[in-house]
Amino acid sequence: MRLHMLVLKDISRRKTKLGFAVLSVVIAAAAIVAVVTTFSAATEGLYEESNKFGANIIVRPEVTTIPLVAGSTSIGSLSMGENYIEESEIPKIYTIKNNSNLAVVAPRLYGVAELGNSSVVIMGVDPEKEKNLKSWWEVQGHWITAETPEKTEVMVGSDIAGPLGLKEGSPITLSQGNLSIDAVVAGVIESTGGNEDGYVILPLAASQYLLSKEGKVSSLEVRALCNDCPVEEMSRQIEGVFPGLEARSMSQIVDTEMAVVEHTQSSAMAVSIITLLVSTLTVASTMLASVNEKLKEIGIMRAVGASNAQVVSMLFFEGAIIGIIGGGIGFAIGTAASSIAAPMLVSVSPSPMWEILPLVAGICILTGMVASVIPAKRALGIDPAEVLRSV
Amino acid sequence: MSDNPVSNSPVLENPVLENPVSEKPEFSVNPEMPANPEDLSTNLIQVKDVTKKYRLGHNEVEVLHGINLEIKDGEFVSIMGQSGSGKTTLMNIIGMLDRPTGGSILIKDIDITKKSQKELVEFRRRTVGFVFQQFHLIPSLTAYENVALPLVFAGDKDDGAVASALERVGLAHRMHHKPVELSGGEQQRVAIARAVVMKPKILLADEPTGALDANTGSMIISLLKSLAGEVTVIMVTHNKELAAYSDRIVYLKDGNVAV
Ligand SMILES: Nc1ncnc2c1ncn2[C@@H]1O[C@H](COP(=O)(O)OP(=O)(O)OP(=O)(O)O)[C@@H](O)[C@H]1O
Ligand SMILES: [Mg+2]
Numbered sequence: 001m002r003l004h005m006l007v008l009k010d011i012s013r014r015k016t017k018l019g020f021a022v023l024s025v026v027i028a029a030a031a032i033v034a035v036v037t038t039f040s041a042a043t044e045g046l047y048e049e050s051n052k053f054g055a056n057i058i059v060r061p062e063v064t065t066i067p068l069v070a071g072s073t074s075i076g077s078l079s080m081g082e083n084y085i086e087e088s089e090i091p092k093i094y095t096i097k098n099n100s101n102l103a104v105v106a107p108r109l110y111g112v113a114e115l116g117n118s119s120v121v122i123m124g125v126d127p128e129k130e131k132n133l134k135s136w137w138e139v140q141g142h143w144i145t146a147e148t149p150e151k152t153e154v155m156v157g158s159d160i161a162g163p164l165g166l167k168e169g170s171p172i173t174l175s176q177g178n179l180s181i182d183a184v185v186a187g188v189i190e191s192t193g194g195n196e197d198g199y200v201i202l203p204l205a206a207s208q209y210l211l212s213k214e215g216k217v218s219s220l221e222v223r224a225l226c227n228d229c230p231v232e233e234m235s236r237q238i239e240g241v242f243p244g245l246e247a248r249s250m251s252q253i254v255d256t257e258m259a260v261v262e263h264t265q266s267s268a269m270a271v272s273i274i275t276l277l278v279s280t281l282t283v284a285s286t287m288l289a290s291v292n293e294k295l296k297e298i299g300i301m302r303a304v305g306a307s308n309a310q311v312v313s314m315l316f317f318e319g320a321i322i323g324i325i326g327g328g329i330g331f332a333i334g335t336a337a338s339s340i341a342a343p344m345l346v347s348v349s350p351s352p353m354w355e356i357l358p359l360v361a362g363i364c365i366l367t368g369m370v371a372s373v374i375p376a377k378r379a380l381g382i383d384p385a386e387v388l389r390s391v
Numbered sequence: 392m393s394d395n396p397v398s399n400s401p402v403l404e405n406p407v408l409e410n411p412v413s414e415k416p417e418f419s420v421n422p423e424m425p426a427n428p429e430d431l432s433t434n435l436i437q438v439k440d441v442t443k444k445y446r447l448g449h450n451e452v453e454v455l456h457g458i459n460l461e462i463k464d465g466e467f468v469s470i471m472g473q474s475g476s477g478k479t480t481l482m483n484i485i486g487m488l489d490r491p492t493g494g495s496i497l498i499k500d501i502d503i504t505k506k507s508q509k510e511l512v513e514f515r516r517r518t519v520g521f522v523f524q525q526f527h528l529i530p531s532l533t534a535y536e537n538v539a540l541p542l543v544f545a546g547d548k549d550d551g552a553v554a555s556a557l558e559r560v561g562l563a564h565r566m567h568h569k570p571v572e573l574s575g576g577e578q579q580r581v582a583i584a585r586a587v588v589m590k591p592k593i594l595l596a597d598e599p600t601g602a603l604d605a606n607t608g609s610m611i612i613s614l615l616k617s618l619a620g621e622v623t624v625i626m627v628t629h630n631k632e633l634a635a636y637s638d639r640i641v642y643l644k645d646g647n648v649a650v
Contacts (some may be wrong), residue, residue, distance in 0.1 A: 003544070006543065300529060303527070304521070305515065307512040307544070310544055383489075385489040
């Protein structure tokens with residue numbers, strides 16, 4: 001039998017009383033694990049999403065809106081500046097310093113057209129380039145290819161295909177003003193959760209014809225190819241060659257969202273840490289009560305040869321055991337809680353973060369040991385001669 | 392966290408001192424050796440002018456007024472005296488659970504009042520065993536585990552000492568029982584086994600029969616009597632008949648040894 005066996009036997013005898021202390025560690029550990037698991041899944045999801053966007057830089061016309069005022073009455077506003085990018089200008093992008101990092105430059109034209117009785121957003125794309133950017137799209141049917149006269153191919157998003165009963169091979173007619181195109185559905189894009197769910201996607205030239213925007217595009221989606229590209233720097237270079245255009249890097253967009261996530265995470269973490277402090281106090285008071293209960297036993301142990309150091313080490317071991325049991329259960333509960341809550345809160349399903357288990361266990365053991373300090377002081381104050389004398 | 396023997400006394404490293412002759416060479420190199428060679432008597436315990444004061448609020452109460460007492464190795468001594476005469480106080484001081492206010496206690500010619508708290512723990516483990524009126528067993532532990540406690544704290548291996556101690560008190564067959572499953576007499580026998588498992592020189596029994604009926608009480612006394620010789624037994628009792636088993640009776644009266 002070892003000193004630590006004694007503690008384990010003692011703990012198993014006082015299960016119910018120590019249960020309260022363990023429970024408070026469980027709550028703290030569960031809170032911390034849930035917060036860390038949920039938010040790291042959220043952060044990861046955000047990065048994944050930003051990758052999925054497929055473009056690191058979006059280039060579009062700078063739009064300045066000035067209000068039109070007649071006397072004191074507003075009569076609307078006027079958008080100034082070039083609202084479209086000239087298709088012929090696009091090659092200029094290859095003159096930037098980091099041009100070798102430009103993997104894909106995909107032009108897009110957005111507009112609204114009539115499909116049957118409803119208005120839909122149409123997006124004209126360069127099929128080959130777009131396919132490069134959106135390689136993860138699941139298409140029922142096939143991707144649109146280069147235009148063939150009389151049989152324009154389109155892809156439709158799931159939000160459009162469903163209600164209109166469109167599937168591969170369905171003929172459709174898109175119209176805008178006097179113009180119209182007869183097309184056939186090449187494929188339906190399975191829901192991605194993104195904007196494309198509500199789009200009709202067609203070759204750029206067809207969209208330019210339908211929208212009467214020959215030679216014009218709305219935006220360029222640029223994918224920079226490299227790890228750790230100087231994306232910000234490239235954005236500035238692009239703005240340099242295209243006066244009047246604005247280039248925004250995805251990281252700027254992601255950074256903004258990330259800041260929100262981080263802010264929420266730090267508030268949640270603060271709450272968890274307060275929980276941890278409260279649980280330290282709970283463990284301390286439970287253990288102090290148990291020292292008072294065990295006054296006589298501690299006196300007996302001293303009388304049969306326990307040193308101060310041994311008495312203290314037994315208490316610290318008890319605290320550590322409370323901590324590790326609480327930490328283990330807390331990890332399980334926290335992980336379970338985040339797998340339920342995270343899909344609702346941040347729409348990601350996290351997986352158990354085993355890598356934080358040692359850290360959580362360490363923190364909980366430390367909590368138990370810190371909580372043992374005051375009880376240990378009390379135990380050292382016990383005079384065995386005195387406690388054994390009283391019957 | 393363990394306390395290793397820090398003492399430089401060779402006696403500490405060799406707690407089993409069956410043969411007093413073999414101790415002599417050790418004493419000759421012992422720095423704590425007393426100046427007067429006559430003190431190297433057969434006296435195992437020498438209590439010299441021991442006083443004990445307790446502080447009660449602003450007052451100090453002296454409960455031992457200069458006790459002098461010598462106890463030979465292997466002797467069986469009874470201490471008697473009225474309630475409050477200081478018997479328990481004296482036992483605790485001899486057993487190093489308490490320190491005297493004045494005077495000195497020599498055990499094996501070593502002045503234990505000069506030892507540090509840490510040295511004392513190690514010395515006490517291997518020198519004295521306690522038996523109490525209320526048995527003071529740990530309820531969650533079996534008889535075997537209770538007897539093993541001193542070994543656990545001393546960091547010693549159980550090389551059969553526990554089993555033989557239980558056998559010695561006739562309880563080998565109940566070693567896996569917990570205290571609640573044992574009678575009072577059996578519990579006290581377990582406590583005696585625990586007190587002798589380290590093979591100490593001194594067994595201190597403070598009213599060991601106080602919580603037992605007369606028959607069981609005399610059985611416990613016979614057991615102590617059978618241990619005396621191997622170990623020096625000091626027993627506090629209020630019972631003259633039981634005290635008669637011992638080699639000698641010391642009377643305490645109001646904190647003094649009465650003759
Ligand atoms: N911690 C203490 N503080 C103050 N006084 C104490 C303390 N412990 C004991 N005393 C007093 O010291 C005196 C001797 O006590 P002690 O317990 O040694 O007597 P005893 O002879 O063992 O008595 P009993 O036969 O009742 O056990 C008593 O008057 C007691 O009240
Ligand atoms: Mg007493």
